[in-house]
Amino acid sequence: MPVNYTEDAFNGLIIDTNTIPTDSVEFGASLTNILAYSAENNKGITWLTLPIEKSHHVGRATALGFIYHCCQAHELTLVHKNQPAQFVPFIPSHTVGAGALIKNSAGEILVVQEYGMTGYKLPGGHVEQGERIEDAVLREVLEETGIKCEFVSVLGFSNKHPYKFGKSNLYFICELRPLHNHIQILDTQEILDARWISLADFQRDAKNSAYNHELFSALFNLSGLQPQALENNKGAHKKLEIFFANHKDGLL
Template sequence: MLSFQADAFNGIIIDTDKLPATQTLFQAALELTIAYAASQNKRLIWLTLPIERSNIVPIATELGFVFHNCLETEITLILRLVEGAYAPFVPTHSIGAGALVINKHNQVLVIREKIATGTGYKLPGGHIELDEDIHTAIEREVFEETGITAKFQQLVGFANKHPYRFGKSNIYFICRLEPITTQIEIQDTDEIEDACWVDLNTYIQDETNSYFNREMVKSLSEASGLKAVELDFNQGVNGKREVLFSDS
């Protein structure tokens, strides 16, 4: 049989590091493992394969495994031994963030991407990477796209879109940041065509900018939101990486 460990849902997780070297040995061992798991009334089998072992994916699917989730370097498959067995968690959303940065002259920081389909400008921002906090991600995006150093202040809104990419949904967080510097110097010149400070009211009234972006700036420029907080008890493996609470 294949080496495995139990999961928290009465299933087993096959040890990726101890897979047999050949396809023939893998198939024989996987068949024995499936039979054993079924005899023990297990509900689910997890199998994660690195890209170097992609040649054995067809063996697993022929034995009933289906795709669960995929990264660039590995794919995870599952076999439900009981119909409807719970298999957490397949990602349903991607996460993005936009930055509402307003300076002391009541100007808003905006950008234009090289791949933009319209003529208008939008807020700086982008996707939050795996293992990245919202507040650090948006500070990074602002610097990369404009060269401005800005400090996260509050989370003031969000929007949900479906369908987005690859049949998933997208959550877009709108963050207000305080500019620490004001000199624009685009870092990501491959993506960003222009970045500038624009008078707040001028931006809102300019119909070449998207209605959604203008409404965000209009509605959220003075809004109160959620602030990052540090909690004394929020420690250890069960602690939350990022906590945002209302200050009201």
């Protein structure tokens, strides 16, 4: 019986753990066929999770180019990358994402539509390990829309659990100020469309999620936590980023 797999939303393959045989020769043959399909179809990452009772397959997998990704008490996950530079999400206790609320001089909001979505959302994405939230959200907006911005504040954040790999996800919503209005999508593999839209038009569009309707309305006229550079933030325990609220009189 062949080992089954599914295609994920990121052009990768996820091997069905339940179909992995006990026999190593049979497993190796199926894995070889899956990797051949992955290469022929320009897939990115192939994910393989081995339960502890099938850990004897690790040698077969690593011989075919799989590397370790993460380990839990009763299973080990390995990944295979067709391209050495292919990004593999890391596996901490939390992942971090950042989205951007960006308004132009006409009061319009910048929104994006990913492939597979029916509606629009804030531009943004994954904060890489060791990356500042400020830098990540500016980078993601540039990749998705081609618009350069400057960072203003953190308007809020959400916590989702469970998320990928059964971990939690912190999602920071940031206010950015656009330096121009011209849209040019750079990440054409992920982003189908990007546009400026009035809040009223966004809210009238039933294809946009009810959650995003509420989110956009709640944040539209807020000011948030602003980045701070503290004189004594140094040494072994230096913070990567610090955000403070404004004083009640409006002065920092």
